[in-house]
Amino acid sequence: MASALLEIENMEVAFMLGNKAYPALQQIxxxxxxxxTVGIVGESGCGKSLTSLSVMGLLPETAAITKGGMxxxxxxxxSGSAQEWSGVRGKLVSMIFQNPMSALNPLMPVGKQIxxxxxxxxxxSKQEGKRLALDMMGRVGLSRVxxxxxxxxxxxSGGMMQRIMIAMALVCSPKLLIADEPTTALDVTIQAQILDLLRDMNRELGTAILFISHDLGVIREVCxxxxxxxxxxIVEDAPVGDILERPKHPYTAGLLQALPSVGKRGRPLYTIPGRVPPLADRGTGCPFAGRCPSATxxxxxxxxxxxxxxxxxxxxCHLYADGGRAV
Ligand code: SF4
Incomplete structure (x- = not known):
């Protein structure tokens, strides 16, 4: 790996409910x-979006980083103040979201927002801002800018709005772009175009990308x-090829099994039985034990x-506790 741009060390994020802290992220x-380009994948409630909000300093009021840091x-x-965070956002790190309509100001022209x-x-200056905005709008593939x-x-359209969001996120040349489910609300053709665009921007501008998705199929296209x-x-962390060809954790294997493919056409899609345990119901053992076919x-x-x-x-996973092959 190239030198570390973002480094998160043993981070815990907890929600405070009454006097009790409920850790929602642990040992990150x-x-x-x-x-x-790094992808974070998992079902809803696994903590992937909370991880990205921690990096942006945008945790909800009821949540806080209670251990570790980045x-x-x-x-x-x-530990940065609100002022320090605003110096970081936009310049060093920026973010695009699933729904550009809710992130854009409906009352301001899109170019002006960039x-x-x-x-x-x-x-x-105002003039230079407009020049930079028009230039970035062209770079993200918009025409008649x-x-x-x-x-x-x-x-x-939805695809054009997502391109505007990407232009807005990249116009100040941040070193890290966080993309949180940026294609989930788009149809398949537009989704492929936006993934291509993110790959191109990574290559052309050298922007690192932290790509959040529930869909391993999308992550493998970019990361x-x-x-x-x-x-x-975190239950597994590896190069994308290793994860796809040699998944080790039973949860990763389940996510892969649930991916649609040509060979599975006509057969019902696999789903991992059960659901992610709610925050207040996480015991002392492996949190995946209730759904895992290999649990002991x-x-x-x-x-x-x-x-x-x-x-x-x-x-x-205990199957790899000796650091080697599954027992
Ligand atoms: S530790 Fe046990 S329950 Fe958890 S994933 Fe590994 S085998 Fe399954």
């Missing part, structure tokens, strides 16, 4: 290298490396540690 440690480009983030980003974060600059969000999360823990008494009683099975592959 990973790095994203310069220009690297650095971005060598700068400590977790230009405003440069005025806020780069302190450029002079006319489009003055259009309002409701005048654009070099995949982090699989379950019930607030040990799994019910003791939570496994994240173990290195090779220099670039980590897995949290």
């Amino acid at each position: 440690s990973f790095k994203v290298g310069e220009k690297e 650095t971005l480009d060598g700068k400590p983030l977790a 230009a405003e980003m440069t005025r806020t974060h780069l302190g450029v 002079d006319r489009l600059y003055d259009d309002y969000p409701h005048q654009l 070099d490396r995949v982090i699989v999360m379950y019930a607030g823990y 008494d040990l799994c019910e009683a003791v939570a496994p540690e994240l173990t290195e099975t090779s220099p670039d592959h980590r897995v949290r």
Whole structure:
């Protein structure tokens, strides 16, 4: 991996309900290298979006980082004041969301919204802001940008709005882009175009990408490396090829089995039985034990540690507790 741009070390994030803290993320440690594309995959409630909101300093009011922390480009983030965070967002890290319509201001022309980003974060003149906005609109594949600059969000298609969001996120040349389910609301053809665009932007601008998705099929299109999360823990972390060809954790294997493919046409799609345990109902054992075909008494009683099975592959499962092959 290239030198670490984002480094998260033993982070815990908890929700405070009454006087009680409910950890929603535990023992989160990973790095994203310069220009690297890393995917975080898991079902709803696994903690992938909460991880990205922690990096953006956008945790909900009821949640807080209760252990560990992170650095971005060598700068400590977790303890930063609101002012420090605003210096980081946009310039060092920016984010695109699933639904661009709810992230864009419906009352402001889209081009102006991009230009405003440069005025806020780069302190450029109005004219320079417009020039940068038009340039970035062209780079993300939008045409007739002079006319489009003055259009309002409701005048654009879903795919065009997502391109505007990407332009807005990249116009200040951040080192890290967080893309949280950016294609989930789009139809399949537009989804493929947006994934192509993100890959191109990574190559052309050198922006590292942290790509959040529930869909391993989408992640494999964009990412070099995949982090699989379950019930607030990292359960597997490996290069994308290893995850697809040699998944180790039973949850990762289940996610792969649930992927549609030509060979499975006509057969009902596999779904992992059961559901992610709710926050208030997470015991002391492996959180996947209730759904795992390989669970033993040990799994019910003791939570496994994240173990290195090779220099670039980590897995949290008793089957690999010796760091080697499954027993
Ligand atoms: S620790 Fe046990 S229950 Fe958890 S994933 Fe591994 S085999 Fe399954």
